[in-house]
Amino acid sequence: MDLYNLRDEFNKTGIMMCFNGPFYHSIIEEIGKAVRNHLTAENITQAALMDVFAVYIELVQNVRNYLTLRGITRPEVASSIITIGRSGEGYVVSSGNVVLNTDVEKLCMRVDEVNAMTRDEIKSQYRKQMRCDVKPDAMGAGLGFLDIAKRSSKKMTYTVRDLDTTSKFFSLSAYI
Numbered sequence: 001m002d003l004y005n006l007r008d009e010f011n012k013t014g015i016m017m018c019f020n021g022p023f024y025h026s027i028i029e030e031i032g033k034a035v036r037n038h039l040t041a042e043n044i045t046q047a048a049l050m051d052v053f054a055v056y057i058e059l060v061q062n063v064r065n066y067l068t069l070r071g072i073t074r075p076e077v078a079s080s081i082i083t084i085g086r087s088g089e090g091y092v093v094s095s096g097n098v099v100l101n102t103d104v105e106k107l108c109m110r111v112d113e114v115n116a117m118t119r120d121e122i123k124s125q126y127r128k129q130m131r132c133d134v135k136p137d138a139m140g141a142g143l144g145f146l147d148i149a150k151r152s153s154k155k156m157t158y159t160v161r162d163l164d165t166t167s168k169f170f171s172l173s174a175y176i
Contacts, residue, residue: 014086022078023064032057035084051151051176052091056084058144059095059172070100077167087175090153096171104160104168111172114145115155122149148174 010018017038019031035056039049063080072078080097099107117125126146148156154175161169 010085014092015083016086017084018081020079020081022075023060023067023080023082025064028057028060028064031060031082038084048091048176052084052093055093055148055151055174055176056082058148059093059174062144063095063097066099066103067097070103072098072100091176092173093176094171094173096169098163098167099160099170100167101165104170107170108158108160110145111156111158114149117149119150122146126150152176 010016017031017035019027021027032053035053036049039052044052060080060082063082067073067078067080077098080095082096083092083094085092085094114122126143129143129146145156152174156172156174158170158172161171163169
């Protein structure tokens with residue numbers, strides 16, 4: 001592996017921090033501390049720091065919870081990636097993980113649904129979801145993408161890449 005080329009690619013694409021591997025609780029916590037320290041050293045506003053940090057936490061928890069819920073534990077499959085980088089005047093937080101084929105369409109539809117909402121609709125839907133009970137078969141309370149969208153300066157983007165007959169690799173980016 002040529003680390004110089006990897007570093008050069010990170011610099012070209014604005015990536016400041018990257019983690020690739022399983023998202024264990026302790027790793028999420030330590031990376032979170034590193035994110036805060038790194039962004040504090042960048043002298044960004046407290047509001048921007050909190051938004052980047054909150055989106056980072058939401059994305060890694062989404063990945064971790066999904067893999068746990070679906071019983072995806074093999075290291076080569078459970079290995080995920082999170083990056084934090086600069087994007088123009090702001091920041092981009094991206095995550096990527098394996099998703100079962102049966103879940104991809106619903107996941108993409110949910111992101112598209114949130115992306116189609118106005119700022120006011122996002123806030124209203126967020127408040128509405130906060131008052132609702134979580135359905136037994138739901139993967140969560142449905143707040144994650146809404147919270148990310150509330151904190152984002154533009155629409156979330158995603159890509160889906162075929163892996164094998166049962167799974168795909170899903171990448172999601174949020175811009176702050």
